[in-house]
Amino acid sequence: MTEVFISRVIDLLDKCKTTEAIQVLKEDHLMTENSLCGIMSAIVPNLTSSVLQHHKAMFDCCLNVLTFLTENCEPTIAIIEFPRYLKRASDHVNFCTILGAMQTCLMLVRNKSKTIDWYFDAIKMYLEDLPLPDEADDPEAANDRIVNTYKAIIVFLEPLVQEAIDINSKQEKGSLLGNRLLSFFIFLCGKPFCCLNKYISEEITYKEIADNIVTQTLYLTGDILYFLDIVSKRQRESTHVKTLRKYLKTNIESSFCSTILDWSQNISNMAYANFYFYIITQENYWINVPQIYNSYYILETCAYFFKILLSEDYSISTGLIFMESVIKRISLRSLDSEVLSLEIYTELFQSIAKVMIYSNSDEQRKKAVRIFQNYIEIFNMQARYIIILYLYENIEHSGLLSFITGIFKSSIIECLDSTPRNPQFLGKNMELLLKKICNLSHGSSSDVVEISDEIITALNLLRFLFIRDKNNETGIWNMIDILKTNYLNPLREGIDLCRAHWRVKKKDLEQQKKDLAKNQDYSKLMKAHMEVTLTVDIDLLGFRCLWTSRALLADQFENDNRKAELQQSIHEENDEEYEKNIKLKILGASLKFVPDMGWSKQAISAGAESIGYPGVMHGLFPKGSAALVEYFYSMCNRELNEILEKEANSLSSQKTPEQQVCDAVETRLRMVIPYKKTWSQALAIMSLPPNVPTALANLLTLVDDICYYAGDRSVDINWYTRRMILATIYKATELYMLQDTSEDHKETWLFLERRLKDILQMQTMLSSSIKPDEALNRVKETASAVFITVD
Numbered sequence: 001m002t003e004v005f006i007s008r009v010i011d012l013l014d015k016c017k018t019t020e021a022i023q024v025l026k027e028d029h030l031m032t033e034n035s036l037c038g039i040m041s042a043i044v045p046n047l048t049s050s051v052l053q054h055h056k057a058m059f060d061c062c063l064n065v066l067t068f069l070t071e072n073c074e075p076t077i078a079i080i081e082f083p084r085y086l087k088r089a090s091d092h093v094n095f096c097t098i099l100g101a102m103q104t105c106l107m108l109v110r111n112k113s114k115t116i117d118w119y120f121d122a123i124k125m126y127l128e129d130l131p132l133p134d135e136a137d138d139p140e141a142a143n144d145r146i147v148n149t150y151k152a153i154i155v156f157l158e159p160l161v162q163e164a165i166d167i168n169s170k171q172e173k174g175s176l177l178g179n180r181l182l183s184f185f186i187f188l189c190g191k192p193f194c195c196l197n198k199y200i201s202e203e204i205t206y207k208e209i210a211d212n213i214v215t216q217t218l219y220l221t222g223d224i225l226y227f228l229d230i231v232s233k234r235q236r237e238s239t240h241v242k243t244l245r246k247y248l249k250t251n252i253e254s255s256f257c258s259t260i261l262d263w264s265q266n267i268s269n270m271a272y273a274n275f276y277f278y279i280i281t282q283e284n285y286w287i288n289v290p291q292i293y294n295s296y297y298i299l300e301t302c303a304y305f306f307k308i309l310l311s312e313d314y315s316i317s318t319g320l321i322f323m324e325s326v327i328k329r330i331s332l333r334s335l336d337s338e339v340l341s342l343e344i345y346t347e348l349f350q351s352i353a354k355v356m357i358y359s360n361s362d363e364q365r366k367k368a369v370r371i372f373q374n375y376i377e378i379f380n381m382q383a384r385y386i387i388i389l390y391l392y393e394n395i396e397h398s399g400l401l402s403f404i405t406g407i408f409k410s411s412i413i414e415c416l417d418s419t420p421r422n423p424q425f426l427g428k429n430m431e432l433l434l435k436k437i438c439n440l441s442h443g444s445s446s447d448v449v450e451i452s453d454e455i456i457t458a459l460n461l462l463r464f465l466f467i468r469d470k471n472n473e474t475g476i477w478n479m480i481d482i483l484k485t486n487y488l489n490p491l492r493e494g495i496d497l498c499r500a501h502w503r504v505k506k507k508d509l510e511q512q513k514k515d516l517a518k519n520q521d522y523s524k525l526m527k528a529h530m531e532v533t534l535t536v537d538i539d540l541l542g543f544r545c546l547w548t549s550r551a552l553l554a555d556q557f558e559n560d561n562r563k564a565e566l567q568q569s570i571h572e573e574n575d576e577e578y579e580k581n582i583k584l585k586i587l588g589a590s591l592k593f594v595p596d597m598g599w600s601k602q603a604i605s606a607g608a609e610s611i612g613y614p615g616v617m618h619g620l621f622p623k624g625s626a627a628l629v630e631y632f633y634s635m636c637n638r639e640l641n642e643i644l645e646k647e648a649n650s651l652s653s654q655k656t657p658e659q660q661v662c663d664a665v666e667t668r669l670r671m672v673i674p675y676k677k678t679w680s681q682a683l684a685i686m687s688l689p690p691n692v693p694t695a696l697a698n699l700l701t702l703v704d705d706i707c708y709y710a711g712d713r714s715v716d717i718n719w720y721t722r723r724m725i726l727a728t729i730y731k732a733t734e735l736y737m738l739q740d741t742s743e744d745h746k747e748t749w750l751f752l753e754r755r756l757k758d759i760l761q762m763q764t765m766l767s768s769s770i771k772p773d774e775a776l777n778r779v780k781e782t783a784s785a786v787f788i789t790v791d
Contacts, residue, residue: 005031006038009065013042016057018064025068033073037081040069044085049093063097070101075108079115083122092145095126096152103156112160113176120184123153124266130192146192147205153188154212157181161216168220182220183267185213186227189278190271195314214278218288224279225293231269231304235344270315273305277318281325295329302326303344310351316359320367323352327371330378337383346390348375357397369403376407381424384411385433392436402453405437409461412474427475434476437461438483444493445609455491501620504579508622583620585611587631591675598678599625599685626691629682633698636671637705643667644709660710662756665730666749668702669737673745680738703727729755 005028012021025032025039032039046055046062070078082102089095102119109115130149136142164178189210196206218224279285280302302322309319339345352375355368376384388411391404412430415422423429437458440446448455462483465476472478590607597603601624621627644664655663672679686695703726712722732755737748 002031002035002038006035006042009035009039010042013046013058013061013065016061018061021061021065022068025065025072029072032069033077036069036073036077039065040081040085043069044094044098045090047094047097049091052093066097066101067104070105075105076115078105079109079118083118086119086122087125089126092148092152095149099123099152099156103159107159112163113180116160116177116180120180120187124187127188127192132192132195143196146196147209150188150193150209154209154216157184157216161219165219178220182217185217185220186275187267187271188213189275190268194270194274194318195312210278214275214282214285217275218285223290224285225276225289225298227272228276228293228298228301230267231272231308232301232344234269235304236342269304269308270312273308273322274315274318276302276305277309277322281322296335299326299330300339300342300344303342303348307344307348307351310355316355316361316364319351320355320364320371324367324371324374327374327378332377333380335379335383337380337386340383340386346387349387349391350394353395353397353400357400372403373407381411381415381422385424385429389433389436392433398451398453401437402457405454405457405461408433408437409464412465413468416468416473421473426473430474430476431479434461434479435482435486438487440487440490440494444490444497446490446494448491448494448498458487504620505622507579512622579620582613584631586613586620587628588635590628591632594628594675594678599629599682601625604628623691626685626688626694629685630691630694630698632675632682633695636668637698637702639671640664640668640702641705644705648709657710657712658756658760661706661726662752664706664710665726665733665752668706668730669734669748672734672737676738699727699730703730725759729759 005024009021009024012024043062043066046058047066048059051062052059082098082105086095086098086102089098106112106116106119127149130146131142132146133139133142160177161181164175164181167175168178193209279289280298306319306323306326309315309322335345349372352368352372356365356372359365359368376387379387388404388408392401395401395404408425411425415425425433437454440451462476465474469476586604586608588607589611590604593603593606593610597606601621604621604625604627623630647660675682685691700723703723707723707726712719729752733748733752736751737745740748742748
């Protein structure tokens with residue numbers, strides 16, 4: 001019977017017959033209540049913006065029937081149905097329609113405190129699923145949806161707040177309904193509302209919603225700061241909740257506290273922080289707060305709020321305003337060192353420091369600096385000394401350390417000017433801090449440019465102390481030897497190394513300017529060569545030009561190497577020759593670190609340190625890791641050249657030219673095997689556009705040497721084609737080797753032999769073919785085999 005009844009109602013709804021559907025519901029009230037679940041499941045999906053726009057008659061029919069049900073059915077039955085539809089609302093229209101029906105139904109219930117939690121949970125789930133503007137395809141629409149949702153919720157809560165106020169006026173203790181509403185309003189200050197200010201275009205709209213939320217909460221309680229310590233207790237006392245629950249079980253007047261406890265577990269820290277930001281920073285709200293709260297208590301509890309707000313990008317501005325407002329109410333020098341037993345006071349410096357250093361907003365960074373100074377000013381001298389010591393041990397940013405040194409200097413001046421003399425920043429205490437300030441973490445190898453801010457500030461501090469303290473009141477004159485040994489001498493050495501580094505850097509930049517035009521022309525030629533090597537149908541005239549440029553670069557590189565060798569026998573070297581020699585030594589020493597560190601600046605730094613130079617010497621190589629790969633390439637080419645030259649001069653060598661080429665390619669590839677694990681990284685580095693010309697020049701030098709010592713003395717077009725084909729075979733075999741896991745890379749050498757046989761076959765076809773077209777087709781088919789890595 002129930003199913004038949006539901007089907008009958010649904011048929012009338014589909015036909016938009018509102019009057020007939022309501023009449024059917026009226027005729028059998030008991031059946032209507034028993035079928036409420038089925039009827040609701042048919043009504044709610046039609047109460048959406050899409051149906052309203054395209055089928056308004058259906059929307060109006062379903063809305064009228066829903067209104068009838070909420071007004072005439074037993075509220076306790078209807079209440080059960082609404083929450084599950086609300087938390088799954090498909091759009092804003094659907095949400096608001098269900099919320100309105102819920103309000104009508106809820107106002108008919110006498111004891112709302114027992115059922116309102118279901119509704120609040122459903123609203124929470126809906127809010128948490130709302131996408132933020134950054135996460136949505138249409139940010140403006142997402143923004144409007146959040147704003148309109150909050151407005152609808154506030155309208156829904158207003159009559160409930162009024163009823164709670166009426167109940168509170170008739171009894172001394174607060175009502176459970178009022179307590180639940182109060183907690184829910186605080187929850188509303190969390191996400192997504194707390195980050196809405198970042199996206200909302202009209203600030204007045206945001207303020208209106210915040211004003212409505214705070215105003216409603218002020219109606220519900222006379223002590224709006226009751227929840228102020230919830231977050232601090234969460235952070236400090238992990239056993240607090242268990243203890244309080246045990247107490248509540250035995251306390252007959254625990255209903256109010258129990259409600260607070262339950263809801264405090266559901267409300268996020270961000271919601272509390274954002275809520276009390278409005279209460280404490282807005283004067284029109286603050287006047288309604290009981291003025292019995294101690295300002296130091298407010299600072300302590302709000303410190304946790306500051307940290308929470310400063311940790312998120314969207315709430316940094318809120319956190320800075322909040323913190324500045326609270327600090328202004330604290331007297332200067334009024335906090336002693338005992339309060340630092342709470343870690344939050346020192347942790348807060350870290351949070352502000354992150355804003356000072358990393359915030360994308362210049363306004364926020366400047367404001368954070370001002371608040372940092374104001375915050376440290378509220379501590380007395382003893383507490384300030386502990387804070388500065390903590391900061392030197394935990395802050396690494398050079399600029400911030402320089403800023404802290406300035407505060408340290410001001411504190412010393414204050415101690416020297418005090419009457420009677422305050423010894424907090426003098427004597428042994430000053431010596432301890434000064435050792436932390438005048439410290440190079442890596443000795444003379446430290447990058448003095450990177451830490452220049454703190455070095456300059458430290459030197460200015462030392463200069464001030466030696467000029468001001470003629471009578472050694474601070475104890476600075478007792479530290480002269482320590483400062484010279486541990487700081488000034490290493491600093492001088494580090495500055496000398498840095499100057500040498502930047503002198504080389506300057507010369508490199510000047511040389512780059514001179515070579516710019518030539519490099520641009522050469523890059524164009526290399527690009528042409530890359531296109532040539534990908535097809536057998538080449539433009540031989542363009543390849544001839546490319547080879548000429550390659551030869552010029554190879555000659556230049558060989559001349560540089562010869563000069564480097566001659567430098568070892570010359571006792572009086574000029575600066576340029578000396579620097580080149582250092583570069584070659586460092587690159588040579590760096591190769592042994594490549595298997596572990598890869599082709600990287602770290603490997604170059606390790607190589608420099610292994611032969612007695614500081615790690616910062618990697619700055620001598622503007623190309624970075626590419627310089628190390630280029631050095632390895634040229635070194636291997638020279639070694640192969642020497643091997644081939646010895647074999648050519650040996651009368652006992654009876655190898656065929658083909659075998660000489662095969663052995664030469666294998667010998668050259670075996671030089672790569674010790675670095676095979678990281679060789680793919682080297683190939684990637686040399687494939688970058690700035691490095692392609694040099695990589696191709698090195699490759700062409702290699703194949704030229706192999707062909708020359710294999711007996712190729714041709715002066716015709718074959719001189720170019722042989723080298724081009726051999727270069728292609730070499731790179732294909734190199735790539736094959738990187739994937740080869742066979743013993744001693746036997747598969748790679750077999751692959752190489754097969755490719756060389758293909759070339760011989762190509763030569764035979766060219767010589768035996770009569771027709772040019774036939775010869776060309778055979779060449780293309782054979783050449784394509786060069787790129788096949790498996791048979």
